[in-house]
Amino acid sequence: MSAGFDRRRFRAMLVKEARQIVRDPSTFLIAFVLPILLIFLFGFGVNLDTARTDIGLSRQDDGAAARALAGAFQHSRWFAVRQTGAIEPLENALVAGEVHGIVVIPNGFSREAAAGGGDIQVITDGSSPNTAGFVASYADGVRASWAAARAAERGQPAAPPIALVPRFWFNPALASRYFLVPGAIAIVMTMIGSLLTALIIAREWERGTMEAIMATPLGMGEFIASKVIPYFLLGIGSMTVCTLIAIAVFGVPLRGSPLALLVIASAFLIPALGLGLLISATTKNQFVASQIALLTAFLPGMLLSGFLFEIPSMPRWVQAITYAVPARYLIPPLQTVFAAGDNWGLFLPDIAAMLGFGLLFFTLAIRANRRRIA
Amino acid sequence: MADTVASASGICKRFVKDGALALDGVDITVAAGRMTGLVGPDGAGKTTLIRILAGLIVPDDGDVTVLGRPAIDSDRSMIGYMPQRFGLYEDLSVIQNLTLYADLRGLPVEEREESFGRLLDFTDLKRFADRLAGKLSGGMKQKLGLACALVRTPRLLLLDEPSVGVDPVSRRELWDMVKALAGDQVGVLWSTAYLDEAEQCDTVTLLSEGKCLHAGPPQALTDSVEDRIIRLFVPEEARRKVLRKALDADGVEDGAVQGASVRLMLEKGARRPTAAALGAPEDAEIRPARPRFEDGFIDLLGGGPPGTSALAEHYRAIPRGDMPAIEAKGLTKRFGDFTAASDISFSVSNGEVFGLLGPNGAGKSTTFKMLCGLLTPSAGTGAVAGFDLRHAKADARQSLGYMAQKFSLYGDLSVRQNLDFFAGAYGLDRREARDAIDRVVEVFHLGRYLKDNAGTMPLGFKQRLSLACAVMHEPPVLFLDEPTSGVDPIVRREFWTHINGLVEKGVTVLVTTHFMDEAEYCDRVMLIYRSRAIATGTPDALKAGAGKEDATMEDAFITLIEASRANENGRDAA
Numbered sequence: 042m043s044a045g046f047d048r049r050r051f052r053a054m055l056v057k058e059a060r061q062i063v064r065d066p067s068t069f070l071i072a073f074v075l076p077i078l079l080i081f082l083f084g085f086g087v088n089l090d091t092a093r094t095d096i097g098l099s100r101q102d103d104g105a106a107a108r109a110l111a112g113a114f115q116h117s118r119w120f121a122v123r124q125t126g127a128i129e130p131l132e133n134a135l136v137a138g139e140v141h142g143i144v145v146i147p148n149g150f151s152r153e154a155a156a157g158g159g160d161i162q163v164i165t166d167g168s169s170p171n172t173a174g175f176v177a178s179y180a181d182g183v184r185a186s187w188a189a190a191r192a193a194e195r196g197q198p199a200a201p202p203i204a205l206v207p208r209f210w211f212n213p214a215l216a217s218r219y220f221l222v223p224g225a226i227a228i229v230m231t232m233i234g235s236l237l238t239a240l241i242i243a244r245e246w247e248r249g250t251m252e253a254i255m256a257t258p259l260g261m262g263e264f265i266a267s268k269v270i271p272y273f274l275l276g277i278g279s280m281t282v283c284t285l286i287a288i289a290v291f292g293v294p295l296r297g298s299p300l301a302l303l304v305i306a307s308a309f310l311i312p313a314l315g316l317g318l319l320i321s322a323t324t325k326n327q328f329v330a331s332q333i334a335l336l337t338a339f340l341p342g343m344l345l346s347g348f349l350f351e352i353p354s355m356p357r358w359v360q361a362i363t364y365a366v367p368a369r370y371l372i373p374p375l376q377t378v379f380a381a382g383d384n385w386g387l388f389l390p391d392i393a394a395m396l397g398f399g400l401l402f403f404t405l406a407i408r409a410n411r412r413r414i415a
Numbered sequence: 416m417a418d419t420v421a422s423a424s425g426i427c428k429r430f431v432k433d434g435a436l437a438l439d440g441v442d443i444t445v446a447a448g449r450m451t452g453l454v455g456p457d458g459a460g461k462t463t464l465i466r467i468l469a470g471l472i473v474p475d476d477g478d479v480t481v482l483g484r485p486a487i488d489s490d491r492s493m494i495g496y497m498p499q500r501f502g503l504y505e506d507l508s509v510i511q512n513l514t515l516y517a518d519l520r521g522l523p524v525e526e527r528e529e530s531f532g533r534l535l536d537f538t539d540l541k542r543f544a545d546r547l548a549g550k551l552s553g554g555m556k557q558k559l560g561l562a563c564a565l566v567r568t569p570r571l572l573l574l575d576e577p578s579v580g581v582d583p584v585s586r587r588e589l590w591d592m593v594k595a596l597a598g599d600q601v602g603v604l605w606s607t608a609y610l611d612e613a614e615q616c617d618t619v620t621l622l623s624e625g626k627c628l629h630a631g632p633p634q635a636l637t638d639s640v641e642d643r644i645i646r647l648f649v650p651e652e653a654r655r656k657v658l659r660k661a662l663d664a665d666g667v668e669d670g671a672v673q674g675a676s677v678r679l680m681l682e683k684g685a686r687r688p689t690a691a692a693l694g695a696p697e698d699a700e701i702r703p704a705r706p707r708f709e710d711g712f713i714d715l716l717g718g719g720p721p722g723t724s725a726l727a728e729h730y731r732a733i734p735r736g737d738m739p740a741i742e743a744k745g746l747t748k749r750f751g752d753f754t755a756a757s758d759i760s761f762s763v764s765n766g767e768v769f770g771l772l773g774p775n776g777a778g779k780s781t782t783f784k785m786l787c788g789l790l791t792p793s794a795g796t797g798a799v800a801g802f803d804l805r806h807a808k809a810d811a812r813q814s815l816g817y818m819a820q821k822f823s824l825y826g827d828l829s830v831r832q833n834l835d836f837f838a839g840a841y842g843l844d845r846r847e848a849r850d851a852i853d854r855v856v857e858v859f860h861l862g863r864y865l866k867d868n869a870g871t872m873p874l875g876f877k878q879r880l881s882l883a884c885a886v887m888h889e890p891p892v893l894f895l896d897e898p899t900s901g902v903d904p905i906v907r908r909e910f911w912t913h914i915n916g917l918v919e920k921g922v923t924v925l926v927t928t929h930f931m932d933e934a935e936y937c938d939r940v941m942l943i944y945r946s947r948a949i950a951t952g953t954p955d956a957l958k959a960g961a962g963k964e965d966a967t968m969e970d971a972f973i974t975l976i977e978a979s980r981a982n983e984n985g986r987d988a989a
Contacts, residue, residue, distance in 0.1 A: 049518055250502050253516075256496035258491040
């Protein structure tokens with residue numbers, strides 16, 4: 042490939058690429074069908090909110106306090122309770138997975154409660170840690186509010202001197218789809234930018250067309266531009282489709298401006314496309330390209346971007362790794378633009394970080410390409 | 416001396432650090448208006464050299480000048496390059512492919528119409544201008560690939576095995592097209608594994624394992640074995656035995672079966688032996704014959720293998736039954752609306768070599784796979800060693816040895832592990848397996864590769880290993896699908912020595928090939944073209960049908976294809 046930029050060669054490549062996109066059903070599949078599938082999957086299928094959880098309740102005390110607390114559990118909107126006296130049948134149910142936790146109101150609870158104390162035991166299934174944590178904290182919550190109510194009844198001051206009244210900003214109902222849907226948009230753009238771009242260039246190698254066009258005067262700049270521009274547009278297109286579905290079907294609010302969304306998405310597509318180019322420069326094989334794209338773009342985008350798991354709750358060393366994941370800089374501004382509105386002061390550092398990664402990947406990709414051809 | 420458009424000297428290239436040299440001090444010159452042949456077996460370094468001239472690869476050592484500048488920096492708009500798979504976008508139409516390459520190579524827009532018209536006329540693709548390139552036949556793709564390389568008349572035209580696997584008519588048409596379109600301003604570099612194509616070039620560079628064995632006019636190499644080629648006319652049933660004895664005789668360097676005769680190359684300075692000394696009847700006629708380029712190549716490589724096959728020596732004698740060894744009755748395979756093989760019928764008797772000849776995509780391998788039980792026929796029946804493929808597939812398979820086209824062993828297992836696996840797969844017990852493996856390792860010289868991954872061996876050894884795996888259980892019937900594709904002529908000779916030896920033991924062989932001259936080894940040949948059998952007969956009978964003196968199998972095939980095409984056109988018209 043030679044240097045220089047010739048508009049005619051570039052246009053010819055662009056036309057060729059566009060024709061291939063139109064004719065290739067798999068491109069259409071990855072660019073439009075898959076995103077829609079993902080959006081619906083995250084919108085309907087994956088739900089991080091909890092409904093009623095099955096637990097067992099072993100009440101080993103016959104006192105009034107114990108009965109009252111058991112009633113509080115029975116009426117809790119978080120739990121479906123199976124109540125027994127002895128604990129053994131519940132242990133079997135826990136092992137069988139029929140209940141996700143056991144609350145034990147021990148013998149002597151009423152006496153202790155009368156004395157101002159009263160401990161309960163919560164047994165949870167540690168093999169599903171999320172549910173276990175949920176059962177433990179909500180069970181404690183039920184006990185605490187029962188204790189508070191009881192204290193109020195007796196005219197005593199509330200047991201916990203400080204009461205926490207949580208108020209969730211931006212997502213008052215804490216509906217997880219409000220933050221999952223913007224996250225899905227990030228995944229979709231990763232797929233188009235990195236996976237699809239890597240695949241189509243690897244395909245040119247596999248079919249032997251790369252060799253033929255490399256032997257023409259086509260320049261590196263023309264080649265890269267002809268690959269990047271169509272897939273950039275495709276990425277923006279499918280982001281738009283996803284956003285429209287999110288708003289129309291799931292009622293996700295877009296509180297920020299479409300312009301901000303466009304700018305943020307564009308800034309993310311630059312490193313995503315750069316990574317795709319870099320992958321295709323290191324392998325000529327579609328299968329390997331898709332594997333590398335999954336490992337370097339898709340999985341980090343899913344797991345380390347703050348989309349599914351919050352970064353501050355990760356171990357420190359994992360947090361350190363997340364700084365090398367471009368999607369990490371996409372998720373916060375994307376969630377902000379959907380849930381809160383335009384806040385350019387927050388956006389700009391993230392946009393700068395994404396563009397920085399883009400520059401790095403493009404430089405590496407051009408280098409790798411040049412070395413291989415040369 | 417014509418203008419030099421490209422030259423390279425002392426080219427060395429190594430792909431793997433400390434690995435073998437892909438090119439080892441190669442020189443080449445391409446002159447304007449001339450056809451330069453780049454000839455050699457697969458893996459010789461042809462493609463690497465062409466890519467270096469195209470500026471796609473930088474050599475480790477040596478100078479490359481293309482159009483007066485270093486290759487990496489040459490004027491690419493003046494280079495026409497057709498890579499091995501033609502470099503076409505299969506999801507674009509014929510005209511879209513042409514337009515793309517016209518734009519990339521900077522063909523002035525006002526010349527486009529004239530250039531496209533001329534190329535489409537020449538390639539006879541005008542009717543298909545809007546058809547997707549992926550929907551063209553092999554021969555048409557090849558012509559379109561050439562048209563794309565010539566869309567702006569280049570000064571250097573690089574063609575990487577343009578003719579591999581296409582039918583002989585298309586090959587000949589392509590050659591004429593290049594001659595006519597290139598004219599006297601273009602330097603053409605034509606790479607090929609077909610040695611007969613080399614003879615037609617103005618000058619030839621012969622590569623083998625990265626080294627240049629011959630550079631200059633092909634005639635110079637052919638002449639070097641002048642007066643050393645003879646043909647020995649013997650009774651048809653005796654030719655294999657005579658060839659074996661002759662090759663083992665003193666003073667004979669190489670030999671092959673040619674129809675009902677045996678063609679031999681004598682050692683340099685050897686006196687012409689008597690028929691009796693060659694193991695033929697005393698009254699057998701001996702005639703001098705014209706040397707070929709291949710003879711010169713074999714002479715450079717030090718002569719062919721001896722005539723006795725160590726493999727056949729130890730092979731069990733196959734009892735001759737009354738049943739035909741292989742029988743195909745109306746075999747037909749349709750994939751959707753595409754018919755890959757149509758109404759193929761033949762019967763091969765015990766101890767016969769039967770050849771299926773035809774270009775890639777004609778239906779040879781499909782027929783083969785149906786007879787092996789790998790594909791279920793859409794219509795028709797087949798039987799191997801008396802076992803009907805419909806009811807006794809497993810028995811039929813157990814009685815045949817199958818060597819697939821392309822390397823189909825486990826590349827990431829060692830040679831030893833591959834042999835163990837196939838011995839087990841064919842149900843040999845431990846002792847039989849050990850004996851069989853020891854024998855094939857010795858016969859095929861696999862000893863030094865036993866611990867290496869099979870995939871890393873040179874092509875010739877891969878083919879040997881494939882054959883070894885197919886014959887370990889000493890089957891009465893052998894199916895060989897393109898066994899000699901891409902290997903050098905010495906390995907080809909070795910394969911045919913084994914095949915001839917096994918046939919003498921009573922083994923029946925079904926073989927496919929697109930090397931027309933290999934058909935000469937067969938007792939009978941079936942020509943397959945566009946999924947139909949267009950002729951069946953002995954090689955000599957088919958050659959006689961070509962209606963010209965000293966016709967080759969290729970001439971015969973071309974005559975038959977043209978007749979078949981005329982027939983089709985007649986049907987279309989009616």
